[in-house]
Amino acid sequence: MLKLLFEGYYQMRMATDPDPPDDPRGLSGYTFALPGEPDLDHKLHFQPDEKGAYQRVYGLPGAPGPLIGVQVTDAMENGAQRPDLKGARVRFVDAEVVERNGVIVRNDLFVIDPLRVRIEQAGTGSPLLERVDYLSGDPDKPNLPIVDATKAQIERRQLQGGFMDGSWKVALATGLPSPDDAALLANRRERQRHLIELRDTIDRQRQPGEYQGLTTRIAQLDILKEWWDLTAPPGAVPLDRRARQLALLADGWNIDINGPVLANALGADEKKLWNLSFWMGGWDGDALCGFIQGELNVPLLAPDA
Amino acid sequence: MNTPAPPTIRTHAIHNREELIQVLGIASELEHNLMCQYLFAAYSLKRYPDEGLTEAQLDQARGWGSLITMVARQEMEHLGLVMNLRSAIGAPPSFNRPNYPQPVTRYGKADIDSVLTRFSTATIARFQKFEQPHPLPPGFCAMTVDEARRHREQARALWQSAPAVPRSPLEPFDFHFDSVQGLYESVRRAFRDLPGLFIGSPEAQIFGGPGSPYAGDMDDLNQYDVDLVHVTDKDSALQAIHIILEQGEGIQAPPDYVEHTHYCSFTRILNEMRDAGFDAARPVVDNPLTTLHMDITTPGEVNLITHPDTLQVAVLFNRCYELMLVLLLYLYGSRGRYPQRSLEFTNAIFFPLMTMFVRPLAETLTQLPAFADRPGNAGPGFELPGEIVVLSDFRYLWNSIDDHFRSLADDFGQLNILRQPHDHPPAIVERLRYTSENMRRLSLDWHSHWTDVGYT
Numbered sequence: 001m002l003k004l005l006f007e008g009y010y011q012m013r014m015a016t017d018p019d020p021p022d023d024p025r026g027l028s029g030y031t032f033a034l035p036g037e038p039d040l041d042h043k044l045h046f047q048p049d050e051k052g053a054y055q056r057v058y059g060l061p062g063a064p065g066p067l068i069g070v071q072v073t074d075a076m077e078n079g080a081q082r083p084d085l086k087g088a089r090v091r092f093v094d095a096e097v098v099e100r101n102g103v104i105v106r107n108d109l110f111v112i113d114p115l116r117v118r119i120e121q122a123g124t125g126s127p128l129l130e131r132v133d134y135l136s137g138d139p140d141k142p143n144l145p146i147v148d149a150t151k152a153q154i155e156r157r158q159l160q161g162g163f164m165d166g167s168w169k170v171a172l173a174t175g176l177p178s179p180d181d182a183a184l185l186a187n188r189r190e191r192q193r194h195l196i197e198l199r200d201t202i203d204r205q206r207q208p209g210e211y212q213g214l215t216t217r218i219a220q221l222d223i224l225k226e227w228w229d230l231t232a233p234p235g236a237v238p239l240d241r242r243a244r245q246l247a248l249l250a251d252g253w254n255i256d257i258n259g260p261v262l263a264n265a266l267g268a269d270e271k272k273l274w275n276l277s278f279w280m281g282g283w284d285g286d287a288l289c290g291f292i293q294g295e296l297n298v299p300l301l302a303p304d305a
Numbered sequence: 306m307n308t309p310a311p312p313t314i315r316t317h318a319i320h321n322r323e324e325l326i327q328v329l330g331i332a333s334e335l336e337h338n339l340m341c342q343y344l345f346a347a348y349s350l351k352r353y354p355d356e357g358l359t360e361a362q363l364d365q366a367r368g369w370g371s372l373i374t375m376v377a378r379q380e381m382e383h384l385g386l387v388m389n390l391r392s393a394i395g396a397p398p399s400f401n402r403p404n405y406p407q408p409v410t411r412y413g414k415a416d417i418d419s420v421l422t423r424f425s426t427a428t429i430a431r432f433q434k435f436e437q438p439h440p441l442p443p444g445f446c447a448m449t450v451d452e453a454r455r456h457r458e459q460a461r462a463l464w465q466s467a468p469a470v471p472r473s474p475l476e477p478f479d480f481h482f483d484s485v486q487g488l489y490e491s492v493r494r495a496f497r498d499l500p501g502l503f504i505g506s507p508e509a510q511i512f513g514g515p516g517s518p519y520a521g522d523m524d525d526l527n528q529y530d531v532d533l534v535h536v537t538d539k540d541s542a543l544q545a546i547h548i549i550l551e552q553g554e555g556i557q558a559p560p561d562y563v564e565h566t567h568y569c570s571f572t573r574i575l576n577e578m579r580d581a582g583f584d585a586a587r588p589v590v591d592n593p594l595t596t597l598h599m600d601i602t603t604p605g606e607v608n609l610i611t612h613p614d615t616l617q618v619a620v621l622f623n624r625c626y627e628l629m630l631v632l633l634l635y636l637y638g639s640r641g642r643y644p645q646r647s648l649e650f651t652n653a654i655f656f657p658l659m660t661m662f663v664r665p666l667a668e669t670l671t672q673l674p675a676f677a678d679r680p681g682n683a684g685p686g687f688e689l690p691g692e693i694v695v696l697s698d699f700r701y702l703w704n705s706i707d708d709h710f711r712s713l714a715d716d717f718g719q720l721n722i723l724r725q726p727h728d729h730p731p732a733i734v735e736r737l738r739y740t741s742e743n744m745r746r747l748s749l750d751w752h753s754h755w756t757d758v759g760y761t
Contacts, residue, residue: 018378020660022739024732025352027367028374035360102656103743103750105759147746154759208361216364227565228379228552 002077002266002300004119006090006278007173007293008070011053012097014042016285021100030220030242030285035209044095044112046070046292056287059194060201066174066289072119077300085266087122093130098146104154110250111157113146117257117276117296127263129298131274133157134259142259161252161279170249170281174291179247181239185224188243191286192221217286245283253278253294272299313439313483318469319495322502326396328480328492333387335412335485337402338419339435340380341687346432347373348667349423349589349684353732358583366585369424369574373432376567379552385511385533386545388637390492393536395504398637400630400693404598405686406591406606413481415488420606421593421684424586426578433571436553439486446569453560464490489550496542507537511636587671590681594688595619608675614721614729615673615683618737621716622666623688628709629658630693635702639695646699652755653747661743669736710748717741 014021016029024039026032033040037054045053048068058065075085097110105111115133120126135153136144144153171179176187199214225237232238256273264270278294319325350370351358358366388398403411407419417435422428438445440463442456467490472478482488496502512535534545551559553567563569578585590608595616597604610616632654636647667685675683696702717723718741726734750758 018374018660018664020665022665022736025363025367027347027352028371028378032364032367035364100657100743100746101660102652103661103746106652106656109759111759145742147742151757151759158759208359209364212361212364216368219368227562228375 002082002268002298003075004072004085004088004090004296004298005074006070006072006295007291008046008090009066009068009287009289010070010280010292011045011048011055011066011068011287011289012042013037013040013045013052013054013288014097015040017101021098030223031288032216034213034216036213042096044092044097046091047089050091054288057198058191058287059198063194063198065191066284066287066291068289070292071122085119085128088128089120089122089125091118091120092116093118104146104149105158108163108250109158111146111154112253112255113157115157115255115257115276116262117274118263119296126265128265129261129268129296130263131257131261132259133255133257137258139259157253157255159250159252159279160254162250164249164251165244166247167249167281169279170247170291173293174246174282176247176282181243184239184243184246187246188221188224188286192218195221221286242285245285247281248283249279249281251279251281253280266298267301269299269301274298313487314463314467315483316464316467316469316487316491316494317480317482318472319491319499320472320474321499322394324478324480325394325492325495325499325502326391327478328488328495329387329391329394329396330399330401331412331480331482332488332492333384333391333399334402335417335488336380336384336387337400338417339432340377340384341402341405341685342419342421343373343377343380343432344667345421345589345684345687346424346428346586347377348664349586349671351585351587352668356587358585362581362583362585365577365581369577369585372570372574373424376432376570379567382533383549383553385637386536386549389510389512389533389536390496390542390545391505392509392637393505393542394502398509398634400634402689403600404594404688406601406603408603413479414483415485417485420591421686422591423589423684425584426575429571429575429578433568433575435485436567436571437484437486438566438568439484446564446566446572448560448563450560453563457560469494485553486550489546493543493546493550496539496546502542503536503538507535509638510535587682588680589671589684590675592686593619593670593675593683594686595623596688598688598690608681610675610683610686612674612677612683615670615675617720618666618670618673618722619683619686621713621720622663622670622685624709624713624716625658625662625666626685626687627689627693628706628713629654629663630689631695631706631709632658634693635695639699646703649751649755653751657743657747661747662740665736665740669733672730672733707752710744710751714741714745714748717744 015023015026016031019027019029021042026040038052041052043052045068048055053068055068070090072085072088072090075082093116094114095112098113099105099108099110113135118130119128121128134142135149166179168179177183195214195218199211202211204211220242223240224243226240229237254277256275258273261270275297278292280290280292282291319328347370350366391398405419405421409416409418411419418431440460448456482491512533534541536542536545551562592606593608593610595610597607601607610619632650636650670683670685673683675681696705720737722729722734722737723741
């Protein structure tokens with residue numbers, strides 16, 4: 001068995017509720033395609049070189065923030081280390097997190113679709129392993145659209161563990177000092193401070209788009225509590241999702257990848273299922289990035305096979 | 306107070322439950338009316354780089370659209386609060402509303418236009434007027450926290466002592482309120498003073514938060530910024546009215562909330578528009594409708610959509626909108642009878658119908674030509690053919706809704722734009738195709754009683 005542990009920041013540029021997921025620029029949620037940025041493509045981007053990914057800056061050079069890139073952090077073959085595979089890049093090619101506001105699933109219990117996992121050599125990009133998962137589970141129906149999937153087919157691709165606010169797992173993975181509200185608020189205020197510093201260096205007349213984009217990001221980072229909730233007791237106004245989701249954990253994807261193998265440079269057994277499991281969390285609505293951590297377990301052919 | 310109150314600071318006497326129900330009917334119609342006007346304007350905004358604005362202008366326009374849709378969402382919440390107020394005193398819910406346009410005299414002295422117009426300074430100034438607090442001190446939106454606190458105390462005292470327009474039992478009940486605020490201040494007094502009001506079934510309301518059937522779980526509406534109060538007694542009724550007035554006019558708003566009130570939101574947009582100096586909206590015509598409805602008394606102000614492809618989309622928009630209202634009407638009035646079914650209705654309304662159908666179709670309409678023979682874009686007419694009703698027998702109701710979903714799914718597939726996609730902009734075709742497949746799926750979800758969806 002080859003076990004590949006991976007982690008890193010992905011980017012997903014998608015409009016947020018109450019915008020529909022296919023909205024190309026965002027309007028009334030808190031994620032937008034800002035001036036100079038391409039349309040929102042609602043795909044999971046695990047590498048910065050993917051079409052549709054757009055790495056935002058977080059302030060003047062050195063300002064901290066998520067950098068897109070998911071990599072293998074540890075690899076073991078039958079229990080023995082495979083250091084040559086550390087740093088390999090991971091992609092979920094063209095994948096999306098699908099909900100469609102209750103038409104497919106509800107309550108952000110996202111389905112990953114399509115699913116095509118690719119591990120490639122760091123540096124050269126040569127594919128080491130690549131395999132498609134059939135939503136239908138049936139090679140005779142390789143292109144079943146998600147809108148035609150059954151409950152079982154959908155659930156197989158959904159997170160199984162649900163959500164958890166204030167996750168220490170997420171905080172540790174993303175470098176937050178803690179998952180409590182104070183730490184989340186401090187993180188957002190620091191980001192805002194860095195963006196204001198950057199904006200102060202921009203000539204509004206000469207770079208109106210950049211200036212306006214930063215103004216929008218700064219304004220969004222003002223919204224850290226649900227000021228509109230007039231039913232909340234004074235002093236107990238809830239934290240807004242823009243801050244709360246920094247420590248939100250979405251746990252428990254566990255998928256046995258079942259389709260055709262497109263690349264196999266590591267001696268994987270193509271007749272057996274490859275197990276993929278991961279969690280996602282730490283959503284940074286300003287960066288349009290979240291963190292993923294998981295593992296891919298790939299049965300290997302016997303040495304003389 | 307040393308100065309006499311301005312003439313708009315007065316309430317109208319409401320003498321009994323039946324009159325209060327009538328006034329709440331006016332209130333619900335008004336909230337619904339304003340919400341549609343706000344959404345129409347927001348959806349008329351340019352959104353994409355090929356529409357002639359710079360990127361900075363597009364983002365600024367997006368900010369205005371975001372603010373207006375937030376205000377509209379709060380109007381939906383106000384509508385929900387009014388439904389709960391009605392329900393608490395024993396009245397059924399009502400989503401009835403006249404079609405656009407209506408004469409400004411419809412709402413008595415309140416000077417409220419009922420028209421659908423594109424985003425412009427005139428439109429936003431009209432919205433600002435709807436939400437104006439009374440009294441309105443100079444610099445209301447820029448008051449310091451201390452100034453706002455003092456003003457709040459003075460305004461509260463003014464309204465508490467405001468005269469009520471008297472009426473004897475032999476005089477007709479002409480509720481000619483002077484302002485939205487005056488309407489709700491009259492309602493507030495009625496809830497404060499009339500005895501024995503709360504006879505309604507507590508289950509026949511939609512609310513979230515502690516005490517709701519869905520408190521704390523994923524069906525709790527509070528987590529979606531829909532903060533509906535469960536109205537069961539005088540205190541909760543006054544809280545509901547307080548929320549409506551705070552969010553709208555802001556007369557009693559906490560001092561640090563004033564900038565977020567509807568009035569100040571529209572004031573901010575208006576000031577920014579004047580500074581920005583560009584036209585942010587598509588060339589959407591006023592009051593674009595599919596037909597002249599019986600309740601329209603000023604047909605000259607209507608623009609009938611004549612482009613055949615656009616007309617089809619407009620018809621589907623209206624059908625989706627009307628279906629959403631039927632489902633809402635059931636939830637607000639009948640949920641208590643079949644609580645196990647109410648989640649199915651919630652599944653259909655709050656997440657799919659508004660976000661995945663009503664909104665995208667509305668935006669698409671503002672990109673489509675209204676006419677075959679002259680310029681001008683269409684828009685969402687929010688047309689209602691008549692009274693919105695819920696069938697009393699649940700089996701027939703469910704089957705009726707099932708039929709509606711099925712026929713919508715079929716009819717989306719028959720759209721000219723989808724059958725002849727090469728004659729239309731690809732982005733519009735793609736959006737309608739996405740909407741069509743979602744309707745097909747939603748129809749199946751409903752038919753299967755939501756048994757074929759994923760984990761919920």
